[in-house]
Amino acid sequence: MESTMKEMRDGASVLDFDSKSTVEGGVEDVYGEDRATEDQLVTPWTISVASGYCLLRDPRHNKGLAFTEKERDAHYLRGLLPPAVISQQLQEKKLMNSIRQYEVPLQKYVAMMELEERNERLFYKLLIDNVEELLPVVYTPTVGEACQKYGSIFRRPQGLYISLKEKGKILEVLKNWPERSIQVIVVTDGERILGLGDLGCQGMGIPVGKLALYTALGGIRPSACLPITVDVGTNNEQLLKDEFYIGLRQRRATGQEYAELLDEFMSAVKQNYGEKVLIQFEDFANHNAFELLAKYGTTHLVFNDDIQGTASVVLAGVVAALKLIGGTLAEHRFLFLGAGEAGTGIAELIALEISKQTKAPVEETRKKICLVDSKGLIVSSRKDSLQHFKKPWAHEHEPVNNLLDAVKVIKPTILIGSSGVGRTFTKEVIEAMASFNEKPLILALSNPTSQSECTAEEAYTWSKVQTIILQHFPGFN
Numbered sequence: 001m002e003s004t005m006k007e008m009r010d011g012a013s014v015l016d017f018d019s020k021s022t023v024e025g026g027v028e029d030v031y032g033e034d035r036a037t038e039d040q041l042v043t044p045w046t047i048s049v050a051s052g053y054c055l056l057r058d059p060r061h062n063k064g065l066a067f068t069e070k071e072r073d074a075h076y077l078r079g080l081l082p083p084a085v086i087s088q089q090l091q092e093k094k095l096m097n098s099i100r101q102y103e104v105p106l107q108k109y110v111a112m113m114e115l116e117e118r119n120e121r122l123f124y125k126l127l128i129d130n131v132e133e134l135l136p137v138v139y140t141p142t143v144g145e146a147c148q149k150y151g152s153i154f155r156r157p158q159g160l161y162i163s164l165k166e167k168g169k170i171l172e173v174l175k176n177w178p179e180r181s182i183q184v185i186v187v188t189d190g191e192r193i194l195g196l197g198d199l200g201c202q203g204m205g206i207p208v209g210k211l212a213l214y215t216a217l218g219g220i221r222p223s224a225c226l227p228i229t230v231d232v233g234t235n236n237e238q239l240l241k242d243e244f245y246i247g248l249r250q251r252r253a254t255g256q257e258y259a260e261l262l263d264e265f266m267s268a269v270k271q272n273y274g275e276k277v278l279i280q281f282e283d284f285a286n287h288n289a290f291e292l293l294a295k296y297g298t299t300h301l302v303f304n305d306d307i308q309g310t311a312s313v314v315l316a317g318v319v320a321a322l323k324l325i326g327g328t329l330a331e332h333r334f335l336f337l338g339a340g341e342a343g344t345g346i347a348e349l350i351a352l353e354i355s356k357q358t359k360a361p362v363e364e365t366r367k368k369i370c371l372v373d374s375k376g377l378i379v380s381s382r383k384d385s386l387q388h389f390k391k392p393w394a395h396e397h398e399p400v401n402n403l404l405d406a407v408k409v410i411k412p413t414i415l416i417g418s419s420g421v422g423r424t425f426t427k428e429v430i431e432a433m434a435s436f437n438e439k440p441l442i443l444a445l446s447n448p449t450s451q452s453e454c455t456a457e458e459a460y461t462w463s464k465v466q467t468i469i470l471q472h473f474p475g476f477n
Contacts, residue, residue: 052076059120060223066091092126099134105142110153112138116212117156120222127216139209141448144194150202151244158208159227161201163248167261171268182273183224184280186210187265189232191252191285195420195451198285200234201247206283210305230265232258258288266296280305286340290389307345310418314346314443315353317470318414324468325413325439330354330368332441335412337403337453338419339373342445344389346416347371366392370410376401377410407432414441417453421446425454430462443470 050058055075063071065086072078086094095115102108112134116123127134136142146153166173190203207227214220232253239245253261269279281292281304293304303309322328334350336343347369354365371378371393377400378386378393386394400406407415407429415433417425425444433440440463444453459469 050075053080056080057118059116059118062119063088063121064091064119088122088125091122092129095122095126096130099137105137106145106149106153108134108137109142109146113153113158114155116158124212124216124222127212131216135213138212140194141450143205143209144196144448144450147193147199147202147205148196150199150205151242151246154246159204159229161204161229161231162265163201163231164233164253164257164261165248167264170261170264171271174268174272177226179223179226180273181224182226182277184211184214184220184278185226185228185269185273186280186282187228187230188282189230189284189288190234190247191283191288193283194448195422195446196448198234198236198239198252200236200239200245201229201231202239202245203283204229210280210282230261232261262292266300270300276301278303282306284341286387286389289341304341304345306341308349310342310445311345311349314416314445314470315349317443318350318441321441321468321470325441327413328357330358330360330365332368332413333410334369334414334416335406335410336369336371337415337417337424338421338446339371339378339390339393340418340420342418343371343416344393346418347393363392367395369393370395370397370406370412372400372403372406377406404429404432411436412440413437414443416443416445418445419453420451421453422451423454425459427458427462430454430459430467434463434466439466439468441468441470445470 050061052075055077056062056064065081065084066088067075067077067081068085072081099108099111102111112123112126115126127138160173160177162170162173186207188203188206190200191198193199193203193206204227207229211220211222211225211227214225215222231247233248233250234240235252239247240249240251252258266279269277279296279300279302281289281302283306284292284304289304289307293302293307296302318329329350334347336347347366351362351365351369354360354368355362358365371390373390375382377397378390378395379397379399380394381399383391383394398409400409403424404426412433415425415429425442430442433442442454442459442463444455444459446452456469459467
């Protein structure tokens with residue numbers, strides 16, 4: 001038994017990738033991964049070491065041709081690989097050359113996803129070392145097209161799918177996921193994917209891509225991340241008729257049926273992963289996003305990227321831009337196109353920051369911020385018909401029906417687009433902004449690229465290069 005345990009420990013060590021230490025039959029590598037579990041520390045003889053053909057099919061530990069001669073002997077890989085030993089660096093060079101040959105972004109996306117499925121560490125090395133080039137591939141804007149065509153490019157599951165079929169047994173479904181030490185869950189119901197609308201079950205590309213960024217840029221272990229899609233159906237007629245659609249073929253559940261499924265899901269997550277697991281709501285429709293955040297904000301560790309994450313990034317961008325346009329936040333006038341999750345979330349955080357800086361009540365600082373939705377400027381005369389999250393922005397003002405007229409009347413110094421509708425910052429809108437601002441700040445934030453309110457080139461051209469433009473970027477929602 002002692003001899004067997006020693007061989008198993010040695011095997012686990014050999015399986016390590018540039019490991020620093022061995023931990024009772026497990027290993028800790030440079031990424032802080034693969035420590036022994038608590039069970040292994042107590043009963044190390046229960047460890048099983050992947051080897052041979054199975055090892056080459058395990059994306060977590062597969063190194064492809066980077067396995068050394070010693071590792072090939074220890075893990076029964078002789079004959080399963082060509083004789084050459086190629087370093088990870090050379091593999092990276094070869095793959096980047098291959099990816100750059102593709103002219104279609106979706107082809108690059110599929111190539112990256114296939115790499116993640118066979119060699120996880122090489123995937124993240126590529127992403128980290130070539131972040132500017134590959135970020136738009138694994139997330140926006142390419143992920144939008146990937147979600148639209150997810151049924152056609154689907155190869156193997158990268159997360160958990162929880163549908164209405166699993167109602168009453170969601171806890172059992174969570175236990176089917178092989179990892180137990182989950183720290184972050186990104187969950188979507190696919191109803192408002194980027195600016196593309198209801199993509200149903202195919203919205204899974206967003207949680208998968210978002211968590212890839214959290215690993216590459218935030219250093220969170222891939223094994224601690226769990227993408228989840230809650231499938232309650234879709235109202236997208238095109239998907240319902242698509243023979244390749246991979247989700248439930250029914251219209252979206254609403255009301256009590258929807259609430260009960262989400263409630264069971266939230267309870268099961270806490271029961272299975274504990275109090276500290278972070279649940280990020282991603283790309284839920286407005287009417288559900290605000291309600292879920294309010295409902296579970298006091299009982300779970302929750303976060304809505306569209307409402308809260310977007311707001312913090314945009315506020316940081318505006319504060320940074322003040323160095324170029326001058327003045328303090330309180331001295332500027334803000335006009336938003338879009339009054340959904342992102343728009344109202346950004347507006348509220350800006351109002352709170354102005355309140356903090358000036359000591360004025362937030363009810364007063366909100367008056368420096370005006371919002372335009374699909375029906376025009378949000379004003380007090382519309383208050384009775386407004387959704388609850390828009391009501392704080394219903395100021396005393398005459399009705400204004402469109403963005404251009406609102407710009408001319410409000411005369412904002414900062415124009416922010418979060419509408420999800422492309423080309424709405426027209427030549428006339430940009431020219432109007434430039435007519436009364438020496439350096440107007442334009443934030444065209446909607447994504448994917450096709451839904452951006454304007455391009456940087458358009459803003460510079462129409463304003464005669466006096467505009468400060470903050471464009472949407474990969475990872476922003």
